[in-house]
Each structure stands twice: as C-alpha cells, then as structure tokens.
Amino acid sequence: xxxxxxxxxxxLAVGSGENNFTMSRGSFKYKQKxxxxxxxxxxxxxxIEGGFRLNxxxxxxxxxxxxxxxxDENGRIKVMMLSAMGKTLKDVTESYNRFWISFKTNPKExxxxxxxxxSKFDLKGEKxxxxxxxxxxxxRIGKKLIxxxxxxxxxxxxxxxxxxxxxxAQPTFTSSDKYYVHADINRYSEFDxxxxxxxxxxxxxxxxxxxxxxxxxxxxxxxxxxLLGRQRALPDWIFDGAILAxxxxxxTIDAKIKKAEAEGTKVCGIWSQDWCxxxxxxxxxxxxxNWEWDQELYKGLDKKIPEWKEKGxxxxxxxxxxxxxxxxxxxxASEKGYCVKDKEGKDYQVTITTFPAAMVDFTNPEAYxxxxxxIKENMIGLGMGGWMADFGEYLxxxxxxxxxxxxxxxxxxxxxxxxxxxxEAIDECNAADEVFFFTRAGHxxxxxxxxxxxxxxxxxxxxxxxxxxxxxxxxxxxxxSGFGITHSDAGGYTTVMQMTRSKELLLRWEEMxxxxxxxxxxxxxxxxxxxxxxDDKELLEQLARTSKWHANLKEYLKGLIEEETExxxxxxxxxxxxxxxxxxxxxxxxxxxxxxxxxxxxxxxxAVSRDVYLxxxxxxxxxxxxxxKGGVHKxxxxxGQPAVFxxxxxxxxx
Numbered sequence: 001x002x003x004x005x006x007x008x009x010x011x012l013a014v015g016s017g018e019n020n021f022t023m024s025r026g027s028f029k030y031k032q033k034x035x036x037x038x039x040x041x042x043x044x045x046x047x048i049e050g051g052f053r054l055n056x057x058x059x060x061x062x063x064x065x066x067x068x069x070x071x072d073e074n075g076r077i078k079v080m081m082l083s084a085m086g087k088t089l090k091d092v093t094e095s096y097n098r099f100w101i102s103f104k105t106n107p108k109e110x111x112x113x114x115x116x117x118x119s120k121f122d123l124k125g126e127k128x129x130x131x132x133x134x135x136x137x138x139x140r141i142g143k144k145l146i147x148x149x150x151x152x153x154x155x156x157x158x159x160x161x162x163x164x165x166x167x168x169a170q171p172t173f174t175s176s177d178k179y180y181v182h183a184d185i186n187r188y189s190e191f192d193x194x195x196x197x198x199x200x201x202x203x204x205x206x207x208x209x210x211x212x213x214x215x216x217x218x219x220x221x222x223x224x225x226x227l228l229g230r231q232r233a234l235p236d237w238i239f240d241g242a243i244l245a246x247x248x249x250x251x252t253i254d255a256k257i258k259k260a261e262a263e264g265t266k267v268c269g270i271w272s273q274d275w276c277x278x279x280x281x282x283x284x285x286x287x288x289x290n291w292e293w294d295q296e297l298y299k300g301l302d303k304k305i306p307e308w309k310e311k312g313x314x315x316x317x318x319x320x321x322x323x324x325x326x327x328x329x330x331x332x333a334s335e336k337g338y339c340v341k342d343k344e345g346k347d348y349q350v351t352i353t354t355f356p357a358a359m360v361d362f363t364n365p366e367a368y369x370x371x372x373x374x375i376k377e378n379m380i381g382l383g384m385g386g387w388m389a390d391f392g393e394y395l396x397x398x399x400x401x402x403x404x405x406x407x408x409x410x411x412x413x414x415x416x417x418x419x420x421x422x423x424e425a426i427d428e429c430n431a432a433d434e435v436f437f438f439t440r441a442g443h444x445x446x447x448x449x450x451x452x453x454x455x456x457x458x459x460x461x462x463x464x465x466x467x468x469x470x471x472x473x474x475x476x477x478x479x480x481s482g483f484g485i486t487h488s489d490a491g492g493y494t495t496v497m498q499m500t501r502s503k504e505l506l507l508r509w510e511e512m513x514x515x516x517x518x519x520x521x522x523x524x525x526x527x528x529x530x531x532x533x534x535d536d537k538e539l540l541e542q543l544a545r546t547s548k549w550h551a552n553l554k555e556y557l558k559g560l561i562e563e564e565t566e567x568x569x570x571x572x573x574x575x576x577x578x579x580x581x582x583x584x585x586x587x588x589x590x591x592x593x594x595x596x597x598x599x600x601x602x603x604x605x606x607a608v609s610r611d612v613y614l615x616x617x618x619x620x621x622x623x624x625x626x627x628x629k630g631g632v633h634k635x636x637x638x639x640g641q642p643a644v645f646x647x648x649x650x651x652x653x654x
Contacts, residue, residue: 003213004052006103007069007079012056013039014065015098019188019204019408021397025351026134027165030188037098040065051077067101076227077211092206099203107196109177110585112480112574114191115170115442116455119465120161121473121574121588123173123193130189132393132412132441133165135456135466164465167393167456168442169412171203172224174480176576176585178217180224184208184444186412205409217577218569221482225568228482229448233565234517235385235434237314239554241266242547243520244533247274247285249297250304257313259534264544266551269385270308271520273318275301277327283353284495284525290327291319291374293382305383314385319375321391321418322357325349329374330358338367341400348399352391359394362417363403363410375425385435388454392418392441415441419449438518442483452518453478453486460492460501460530462605467492468509469603473588475516476574484570485561488513489522491530501530504605504639507542511642512601514546515593517557517571545640549654556652560594579615581630587613596650597622600635600643609636610643618648 015037022029040056043064047053051070057063066082081099083092111123118135120126171183173191183189185203192200201207210227214220244260244267246253253270260267275298277288288294293301305315323330323339333339339347340359349356360371379387392415397408410417422437429435438452455474461467471488478486490513491506501524510533513519524530533543563569570577573592575584590600590613598619600612616630622644635643646652 007077008045008052008054009104010054010067010079011039011100011102012054012065012067012081013037013100014058014096015100016096017098017204019397021408023350023394023396025353026391026394028131028133030129030131034098037100053082074226075212076223079207079209079211081206081208083206097204099205099207100200101203101207101209102198102200104197105175105199106177109175110576111173111175111193111199113170113173113180113477114166115172115477115481116166116168116453116474117161117164117477118166118455118470118474119164121476122586123191124196125194126161127194128191129165130169130171130191130412131165132167132169132415132443134393135165135167167440168415168446168453168478168481168483170443170446170481171201172228172444172481174220174224177213178215178220179211179213180220182210182224182227182444184210186409186444188408188412217573218567221479221484221568221570224482225447225484228444230565230568231447231451231483231485232432234436234451234485234561236558237268237312237385237434238436238518239551239557240268240312241519241551242543243267243269243271243314243316243518245271245273245521245523247272247278247523247527250300253304253308256534257308260540260543263537263540264548265540266544266547267313268551269314269316269520271316271318271388272298273388275315275317279324279355281354285523285527286353286525287318288327289320289322289324289357290329291323292329292378302382309383309385315383317379317384317387319379319387319389321362321371321414322350322352322359322394324357333358333360333367333370336366336370337402338364338370340395343398343400345400348396350394350396352394359399361402362414362421363401363405367402368421372421372425372428375422376429380425380429380431380435387437389418389422389437389439389450392439412443413445415439416443416445416449419446423449423451438487447482450483451485453483454518454520455486455488457494458489458492459494459499460505460524461499462505462603466494468505468512468601469589471512472591472601472603475572476588476591479570479573482568484564484568484572485517486572487516487518487520490520491522491524491533493522493524495524495526495530500526502605503531503535503539506531506533506539507639508602508642510542510546511639512599514549515553515597515599515642515644517561519547519550542640552654553652556594556596563594575613575615579617581615583613584615596647596652598645600637600645602637602642608638609634611635612643612645614645619645620648622646622654 017034020031043055054067056065114128187204190202277294342348395414399407436451459466560571619628
C-alpha cells in the first residue's frame with residue numbers, strides 16, 4: 001500500500017548549476033556551482049489511476065510541476081516527476097538540471113547500500129556521492145602513508161567518509177525499517193542521510209524513484225533484485241578449492257601447483273593476469289594491456305590449459321576496457337576509429353598509475369563487437385575458465401563518443417556496459433556452465449550482467465578504510481544494494497612506499513577468504529616485496545588447510561548461490577538480516593555466510609583472540625566444538641583457528 005503520509009509530505013526543489021570534474025588516475029575531484037535552488041510550493045493533491053498526483057508551483061514564476069505517486073500490481077511504488085504543463089521533459093531539463101526531493105523518515109533507522117562503501121556500513125548521518133571512480137588511488141595512498149610517518153598515526157585511522165570514492169556507486173539504499181529506494185538515474189547524484197528525520201535525494205536529471213516495503217530482509221532482497229536483476233549460477237568447479245595467482249609462464253605455474261599440492265592444497269584454478277604480457281613500471285609488475293596470448297612468456301599455453309583442466313585446474317586471465325598504445329591491438333583500433341576521442345578528434349589517452357592507454361568506445365557498435373570478439377576468440381577460445389574484467393570507472397566526462405551521447409551521463413553506466421559485454425561473450429559461446437568473470441566497478445544494471453564482484457585493490461595492510469577489514473562493509477553494502485556474490489583478493493593488492501604485505505596479513509586474509517563464495521589469491525603489484533602463499537612451510541600448510549575448508553563447504557555454498565540466483569538473497573549477509581537486535585544493525589566486522597554460519601575474521605595485527613558478538617541463538621565453534629549463547633564473547637583465534645560459528649543443529653561442517 002502507498003504510504004500517503006510519507007509521499008504526500010515530500011518537499012521538492014528545482015534549480016540549475018554547472019559541474020566541474022577533474023580526473024586524475026580514475027579519481028574525480030568534483031566541484032559545482034549552484035546557480036539556483038528554489039523550493040516549490042505545494043498546491044494540491046489529486047487522485048489518479050493507481051495512486052495520486054502532487055501539484056507544485058514555482059514561487060517566482062508560477063510554473064507548474066507535478067509528481068505522480070503510483071503503485072503497480074506487485075505493490076511497487078513509482079515516484080516520478082512530470083514536466084511542467086505545456087512543456088516537454090526536454091524543455092524542463094534545459095531550464096533545470098538540479099532536483100531535490102526530501103521525505104520524512106524514522107530518526108532511529110539505519111541506512112545501507114549506495115553500492116559499495118568501505119569505511120562505513122550504516123550510512124545514517126552521512127552524505128554519499130553516486131559517481132563511480134577508482135576507490136584506491138595513488139594520491140590518497142601517499143597522503144595516508146605520509147600521515148602515518150610524520151604525525152604518528154596508525155594504519156587503522158579512517159578518513160572522513162564524505163571524501164571517499166567508490167568503484168561501485170549505485171543510486172539505491174535500503175533501510176532497517178525494511179524498505180528500499182532506487183533512483184532510475186545515471187548522472188551524478190548525492191544521497192543525504194545526515195539529518196535524523198529527513199532524507200534528501202539530489203539528482204541532476206528529473207528523478208524517478210522506486211520504493212517497496214517488506215516483512216523480512218529476505219523478502220526485501222527478492223523485491224529489490226526483482227527490479228534490478230540477479231546474478232547467475234556459477235560454474236561448479238570454482239567451489240573445489242583455491243584459485244592461485246601465479247605469473248611469469250607455464251613452468252612457474254607447474255612448479256607452484258606441484259609445491260602447493262605436495263602440502264595437500266586443493267587447487268581448482270590458476271589465475272595468471274599477465275597471460276597477455278607484462279610491463280615493469282615504477283608502480284610494479286603490471287599487465288601489458290594487449291589482449292592476445294603472449295606466446296613468448298607463456299610458451300605452450302594452448303597445450304597446458306587442457307592438461308591442467310584434466311587435473312581439475314582451470315586457467316583464468318585478465319582483461320579491461322583499455323588497450324596498450326605500444327601494441328598491435330591499438331594500431332587496429334586506432335586505424336578503424338574504435339577509440340574514445342578527445343575534443344580535438346584524437347584518441348583520448350588516459351593515464352593509469354604510470355602510463356597512458358586508450359579506451360575502446362563501446363557506443364560504436366563495430367568497436368563493441370570487435371572487443372567482444374577478442375574475449376570470445378582470445379580468451380574463451382584459448383580455453384580460459386574465467387577472468388578478471390577489471391576497471392570501467394574511467395570514462396572521462398570531457399570525452400567525445402561515437403554515439404554523440406553526453407559522457408557525463410554515460411560515465412556511471414560504463415561499468416555496466418562493460419559487464420554486459422563480458423556476459424554476452426560467455427552466453428554467445430554457450431559457456432555459462434564452465435566460464436565466469438568477476439568485476440570491480442558498477443552502477444545500476446551491473447547487478448543483472450556481472451557474475452561476481454571482487455572488492456577491488458585493497459592495501460596490503462590492516463587499515464579500516466582500505467585494508468583487510470574494509471572488505472567486510474564493502475561486501476555487506478553490496479549485498480544490501482542487490483549484489484550478493486562477492487569476494488576479495490586474499491592478501492590485498494596495493495603495495496607502495498613502505499607498505500608491504502606481511503606473512504601474518506596473508507594468513508589472516510586467507511582464513512577469511514575461505515569463507516566467501518570464491519577463494520582466490522593475488523600476488524599484488526609488487527610480488528617480490530610482498531609475502532606469497534608458498535614462501536615457507538607454514539604458509540603452504542595454511543593454504544592447504546584453508547583450501548580444504550572452502551572445498552568442504554561446496555554443497556553449502558552452492559545452495560547459497562542458488563538462493564541468490566532464484567531470490568536475490570545475498571551469500572554473505574549482515575547480522576541483522578536474520579537477527580532483529582540493536583547491535584546487529586551496526587556490526588561491520590562480522591558477517592553471516594548464509595543462514596547457518598557466522599564469520600568473525602581477525603582484522604587487528606598481532607591479535608590471537610577477538611571479541612565476537614553472537615546474536616541470540618545457539619552457536620557451535622566450527623573448530624573447537626565449544627557451544628555459545630548469544631552475547632559478546634572473547635574468543636581465542638590463533639592462526640589456523642578463526643572465529644567461525646555454526647548454528648547448532650545446522651548440517652554444515654568444514
């Protein structure tokens with residue numbers, strides 16, 4: 001039923017303004033000049049089919065506006081601003097490009113979602129910008145390290161939330177009062193939850209909002225994903241152990257597989273991001289973005305892939321929407337006019353870390369087909385079982401596109417278009433049962449195209465904003481945005497300056513990743529400086545142990561994936577999802593793996609125990625068998641025995 005008390009009391013303002021974006025390595029500094037902001041006068045309300053219409057007028061010009069609030073047969077509320085009488089929507093957007101809609105809310109509710117948030121989970125009291133960008137960037141890393149060094153700050157200090165960017169920014173939020181709001185918009189927007197009794201949604205295009213309530217969070221996820229779409233089933237083999245990151249050729253892969261398996265590791269995949277070559281830069285060991293098999297570095301790869309597959313080990317690669325300027329694929333793309341252009345008509349060159357690259361223009365149908373065929377022929381055709389479909393956040397707002405569309409409007413949708421291409425490549429090869437991909441960037445529509453997310457390029461540290469603990473709120477916020485299948489790089493990725501991955505960090509990250517839908521390691525951007533999974537016997541023993549845990553959860557995880565694909569129920573869930581307890585609504589260092597497991601990773605350096613909040617239920621420690629009631633307990637958690645609990649009576653074992 002339409003909540004007339006809420007929607008008939010909305011406030012509406014319109015205005016105009018100008019944006020100024022400055023991009024540096026995927027990070028966007030944003031400034032705007034608001035030329036006008038005018039609150040509209042409410043005139044009256046009238047009944048219409050399926051709901052009611054609110055009529056407003058401009059206090060200075062008497063220009064009429066209206067908002068229709070209607071309910072469809074499924075109970076979904078649609079809130080849509082209409083053009084002024086006698087004017088088309090185009091006329092209105094030429095006059096106004098700023099819109100504010102505010103509605104009253106419960107001051108005690110908690111807010112989640114908006115895509116992926118790393119240092120906060122409960123967004124009540126915050127302002128969130130909806131504009132995809134590269135979450136971790138060199139400038140912020142440098143500033144943080146300098147602060148630690150010269151001001152004596154610790155790595156777990158958290159930067160002000162309003163200054164953060166996110167790979168995955170989606171105009172969707174959910175409430176602890178069991179409702180969601182999704183805005184059907186693409187341009188830059190801001191969701192303001194800072195006022196206790198009011199939520200204000202600011203958009204730069206006429207707003208269309210969808211709203212639904214539910215009796216449970218399970219039902220809420222089903223309704224939200226019924227609107228946005230759902231992930232698809234994953235290949236059966238990914239649950240059979242760990243996917244190990246190995247680079248520098250087939251001989252190295254064979255040696256590392258042998259070394260890992262000698263300790264009893266269950267290996268289900270090898271991920272070699274440098275399958276297409278590499279480049280050494282000041283940032284580290286990086287992929288050469290030329291999406292063809294490097295036959296010199298990976299001699300005999302076409303023969304080795306089926307050989308590994310026969311042993312139950314799939315080979316995975318890497319691709320992104322950029323192409324290296326030094327290589328042949330760029331020559332083809334440039335000659336055919338397939339690249340995004342700058343205002344001078346030249347190929348737009350974007351700097352990523354330390355080098356420039358060109359972007360393929362996905363609005364050009366020929367370029368889109370060409371790039372998709374690279375995936376189909378050079379990756380699936382080679383026999384890959386999957387790949388990382390990286391990036392998608394970088395479309396410059398001053399670019400010139402083949403379609404003539406405004407890049408500022410397409411910027412947020414670019415990662416979804418990129419995910420769609422990867423999805424189509426797999427489907428057109430009839431390979432969905434065997435092949436998958438995972439992405440890091442997203443916006444509306446990513447939910448229905450991307451197979452799986454990973455939480456991006458975390459720092460190889462313990463920091464709450466960018467290190468190991470940041471992956472938990474990131475995963476849970478995605479879950480409450482409708483994206484329920486997520487994992488992270490075991491060990492993190494980014495090493496810079498004095499920051500390097502320690503042995504302890506890798507051991508703890510592996511423990512956590514064993515209890516996620518996918519268990520995959522990463523060498524990091526500077527492999528020789530970071531500890532790797534096979535550096536000593538203890539590390540190899542830990543890898544063997546954790547890979548077995550993951551493999552033993554295969555049937556449980558497959559059941560959770562089925563819940564996601566059929567009903568949109570996330571695999572990794574916040575504690576409040578099943579427990580209506582005050583502390584559950586703010587907990588962001590633990591998560592439920594399905595209904596029957598609770599995982600509380602060790603996220604503090606040097607810790608061998610942690611305080612664990614257990615909701616009111618009967619819990620059994622997965623490793624010691626000790627039984628616990630609800631409450632906060634100090635739990636021993638030495639390396640190799642993380643704080644993982646199973647609901648008593650559940651048929652889950654590791």
